[in-house]
Amino acid sequence: MSASDSPLPFRRVLIANRGEVALRILRACRELGLETVAVYSDADAHAAHVRLADAAVRIGPPAPQDSYLNIEAILAAAATTGAEAVHPGYGFLAERAAFARRVTEAGLVFVGPTPDVIEALGDKLRARRIARDAGVPVVPGTLEPAAIDRPDQLPAILDEAATIGFPLLVKANAGGGGRGMRRVARPDDLPVALLDGSREAADAFGDGRVYLEREVVPARHIEVQLLGDAAGRVIALGERDCSIQRRHQKLIEEAPAPGLVDAERRRLHDMAVAVGAAAGLRNAATAEFLRASDGAYYFLEVNTRLQVEHGITELVTGLDIVREQLYLAAGRPLSEGALAAAGHAARPGSHAIEVRISAEDPGRDFAPAPGLIRRWLMPAGPGVRVDTAAEAGERVPPEYDNLLAKLMVHGPDRASAIDRLAGALREIEIAGIQTTLPFHRFVAGHPAFQAAELSTGWVADHWDGPAAAAREGRLAQLVGGLAVAWTKTGRGDRDRKDVRDAGRGGRDDRDDGRDGSAWARAALEAAVDRWPGADE
């Protein structure tokens, strides 16, 4: 292909991110012969992305606003290391138009959409208007911010709300990750929800504008991966179903979305391309839709960056999306590989699933659970890909996103991908912190998931976290009790060799079946051997 056709106009890429995505970008750069510059906060001084980059620059203390959100420090790092391009990854500054603009103004290449497109699509109401003008249906709701600062407008807002229908959602114009979002079941609750949502949005994004959207339930969350070049051509590489979410954040994604026929797929991709083209999209972005139970699609928003779950599209298409991003940022037209993948997008020939292993407690409503990773063993094998930067002995910092690893599986069809997922999840061993692992095991084995019964209400409908935690907590108590009971009964009786022989032969005279059999004592000896301090 064209990697060597003409040299890229940049040789050194600064990666303005951390964690698994920093590694993901670093690998793509390395394959293209590009040098990499890592930036890091004090919390990440020993992180993998720092170690593996060609150069690394400290940009500040752990707090994100002092480091990974610190535009000045990142630009200074680019200047001192002679970086010529900046890849923002996802999160942090990836969708800050001001950052993209500053990078460009400094004479560097920003690997992502143009600042104007980031700004236009980051404004959710503007994105809704762009979609509507392109003939793409948007989620029923308002297209202008609610006039919450004008009490005299309240009757008008309530009228609009009644037209949209309850329950509805108050959403933040600058929204993301569910912040500023409120679900409103009754008209009486609307004024408070508007004010609360606006305040939260102002805190989180510096933009307190909110609007109303119908709550489409049941619905599936389906999104389309887009690429665009400088000539204005926009293509769809296929869609992903990301319906399994908690608090409007994704837990599991798969590509393609199961159960769609070719024609529906083509229609969905066309809608996404229409929105992208109308916005003047360059580089990579993702258009998100809701699919109602009647099969109707409604445009939600566009994320103007590399998406967390881009890897499953890579597995199905065989493309390297970060590499395509670098080519596009260099001003090249869409690659032959990307065009070919777009040509096949409506008829995908395989299936991929991603689960997010995050430092969260699925028994306590997925509350954050940072801490020290004592043990970290990831799966491997055919059709298994793990994108992670986590390591045993590392502390998961409370300052950042809690995504630790993305486990992706790939198979010829959905059933074989689920089999691979279940097998891979069994291989994982993590200790020291609670993660979403048990939730993923539950989903992989659940008949509703296997039958592709997907909806954004899946977690609420099927997952009883506290009950699962209580059941397993009792098993943990049992394990603790058995471990100690054995060490007590067997302590210092005889030498280990004897005990082990007895365990095998069952000839031990104390094997009265009461206070721990010979077998148990053999086990105990192993325990005493191997667990320092186990015999008190």
Next chain:
Amino acid sequence: MTGDRESPTDDRGGGTAATQGAVIVGLAPGSGAGIGPVVVETGPVGFVTLDGRRERARLIPGEPPRARLETADGVHDILLTDLPDPGRAAAGVRRFEVVVDGWRFEVDVESEARARLRERASSARGDAARGGPVELRAIIPGRVVSVDVAEGDVVDAGGRLLVVEAMKMQNELRSPRSGTVGRVAVGPGQTVELGDLLLVVE
């Protein structure tokens, strides 16, 4: 739990039960809230007595920290790690990290006899101090965003006390009961570790 539970080990008499048999296993503070302690005693091979009921269970150690737990409902993957601590050891308590089927808990194990003694002592104290101070500690490490109360404030059960931000999420701490704020140990902007004292409600 109640102090006068009839333990199955009592019936069997002798020092054996007290020193070898029954242990009480509780979840360590901050781990698996809402799960009460259980009494565990090994039974005949493949069996265990759990709160007086006999159940099938056996623990098969593997290469540490791996083990497998076989119970009536199947086989569970276990990671078992001793978490030694001189203070706990002196008190006769051993703590383990147990990861079962991907769920992580810390359990505290002590002999039943010892636990009952301690319980009697603390319930006597509890009578005197009913309605005594409740120490609220951080259940996740993070940064204190805001403190909504000051020392001397009267709070209702469920009232918001402070907000800790961890991993981009804001977690509200609410009062477990009505009372007066006795002490506020943290301030906005402060970083807290797991188990740090946040405030006291009296």
